[in-house]
Amino acid sequence: MSASEFFHMGGYAVFVWSSYGIALVLLGWTFISPIFTKKSIIKELKMKYRQQARQQDGQRQESTQ
Amino acid sequence: MKLPAIVHKFSSPKNFYIMSGKMVPWFVWSFLLSLIFGLYYGFFVAPTDYQQGESYRIMFVHVPAAWMSMFIYMVMAVSGGVGLIWRIKTADLMASVSAPIGAAFTLLALITGSLWGKPMWGTYWVWDARLTSELILLFLYLGFIALQASIEDPRNAARAGAVLAIVGMVNIPIIHYSVEWWSTLHQGATVTKIDKPSIHIDMLIPLLVMAVSFKLYYAASVLMRARGEILRREQNSRWVKEVVENECK
Numbered sequence: 482m483s484a485s486e487f488f489h490m491g492g493y494a495v496f497v498w499s500s501y502g503i504a505l506v507l508l509g510w511t512f513i514s515p516i517f518t519k520k521s522i523i524k525e526l527k528m529k530y531r532q533q534a535r536q537q538d539g540q541r542q543e544s545t546q
Numbered sequence: 547m548k549l550p551a552i553v554h555k556f557s558s559p560k561n562f563y564i565m566s567g568k569m570v571p572w573f574v575w576s577f578l579l580s581l582i583f584g585l586y587y588g589f590f591v592a593p594t595d596y597q598q599g600e601s602y603r604i605m606f607v608h609v610p611a612a613w614m615s616m617f618i619y620m621v622m623a624v625s626g627g628v629g630l631i632w633r634i635k636t637a638d639l640m641a642s643v644s645a646p647i648g649a650a651f652t653l654l655a656l657i658t659g660s661l662w663g664k665p666m667w668g669t670y671w672v673w674d675a676r677l678t679s680e681l682i683l684l685f686l687y688l689g690f691i692a693l694q695a696s697i698e699d700p701r702n703a704a705r706a707g708a709v710l711a712i713v714g715m716v717n718i719p720i721i722h723y724s725v726e727w728w729s730t731l732h733q734g735a736t737v738t739k740i741d742k743p744s745i746h747i748d749m750l751i752p753l754l755v756m757a758v759s760f761k762l763y764y765a766a767s768v769l770m771r772a773r774g775e776i777l778r779r780e781q782n783s784r785w786v787k788e789v790v791e792n793e794c795k
Contacts, residue, residue, distance in 0.1 A: 487589075491600035496665055500604045500658040504611070511650045512767050519774030526781055526790045 549632050557636045559776050560785045566769040573766035580759035588752035595749075602749075604662040609737075610757040612655035615683055616718055618648035618764060622690070623715045626708030636772075638704035639779065641711065642694055643771035647764055649687035656680060667731055675724035676732035679717060686714040700779060 490497045555561065588606040595602040622644045629638035659677070660670040671677065690707050697703035725734045736745045737753065745753070780786045 490603070491594065493599060493601035493665055496601055496661045497603055500607055500661045503657050503661075504607045504654055507650050507654050508763065511647055512763070512770075515767065515771040515774050519770070519777070522774050522778050523790055523793050526777065526786070527793075529781070530787055530790065 549634075554634070557634050559635055559639075559780045559783070562636045562639075563773060563776055563785075563789070566773055570766055570769050570773075573762050573769065577759055577762035577766055580755055580762060584752050584755035584759050587748075587755060592749045592752050593746065598666060601662060601665050604658050606752050606756050608655060608658040608662060609753055610760045611651045611658060612680065613757055614760050614764060615648060615652035615655050615680070616721060617761070618644050618651060619683060619686070619711070619718060620715070622648060623708075623711040626704070626711045629704055630708040630712075635779070636776075638700075638708070639772050639775060640768065641707060642704070643775055644768055645687055645690050645694075645707075647767055647771070649684060649691065651760070651764075652680065652684040652687060656684065672731050674730040674732060675728040676721065676730050679721040679724050682717055683721060686710070686717060690714075 488494060488498075556565075584606065588603060592603070592606075594600055622641045625637045625644070626641035628634055629641060656677075659680075663672075664670050690710055693710055694703045694707045697706055724730060725732050737750065777786050777789065
């Protein structure tokens with residue numbers, strides 16, 4: 482079987498390759514998106530914790546003055 | 547009925563985060579290996595079908611995707627139910643993060659099915675029982691996602707979602723038996739048929755390998771999703787603070 486025969490898929494190339502292409506896009510996106518989501522959650526929480534720490538410091542200073 | 551204390555201990559969010567972190571790489575690598583093997587077998591070893599030609603190779607995605615769409619729904623409904631009864635946070639979490647993956651598989655099953663249907667049946671879509679009930683499954687997933695997104699309080703969101711998922715379970719046997727109960731264009735079961743195997747062994751092997759591969763994919767991606775979401779939900783606990791602070795960058 483030659484490469485062009487393989488990609489031709491017996492005349493069903495459009496249907497076969499678009500099926501696999503859509504599978505790649507859908508499952509690829511479902512797989513990769515949580516990596517970005519997790520990163521942004523961590524970033525968000527880091528900022529939140531820093532802010533909380535700053536507020537606590539401020540309160541501590543106020544009470545000592 | 548009370549669950550033993552050990553169940554609660556192991557399903558605690560912190561434990562879940564640690565354990566799942568160790569499991570994810572194993573699932574990812576075994577998924578990739580089985581995917582490569584399944585695709586190789588499906589394209590280069592499996593023979594050409596005498597009726598459908600090469601178009602049937604769509605089935606190596608379509609059938610496992612359709613199985614996953616139902617499997618993930620059942621996982622979602624069962625873990626939602628477990629969360630509802632025993633108030634296990636990680637069970638609620640698994641139900642919520644399963645939904646988008648299940649929806650993706652359902653959509654994939656529908657699209658690949660219609661891409662196969664066009665050359666074989668002569669149409670992208672017919673309103674027959676199998677196709678319609680699978681479409682309803684997609685709407686159930688989307689309904690679940692929308693419902694949970696619309697409720698602010700996570701406990702109430704989990705409860706409402708679980709009830710929807712459990713009620714929607716009625717659709718699963720309808721999908722499965724639709725090809726027997728109604729006269730339909732969709733063909734009946736070939737793999738789970740008991741009397742005689744009606745599929746060539748070299749077509750069956752890649753089909754089953756792809757089904758295993760998709761299960762491993764789900765395991766990896768659902769845990770990855772859950773690990774992000776768990777940090778958000780548990781953001782006020784000390785262990786999350788430690789995790790976040792130890793994360794460089």
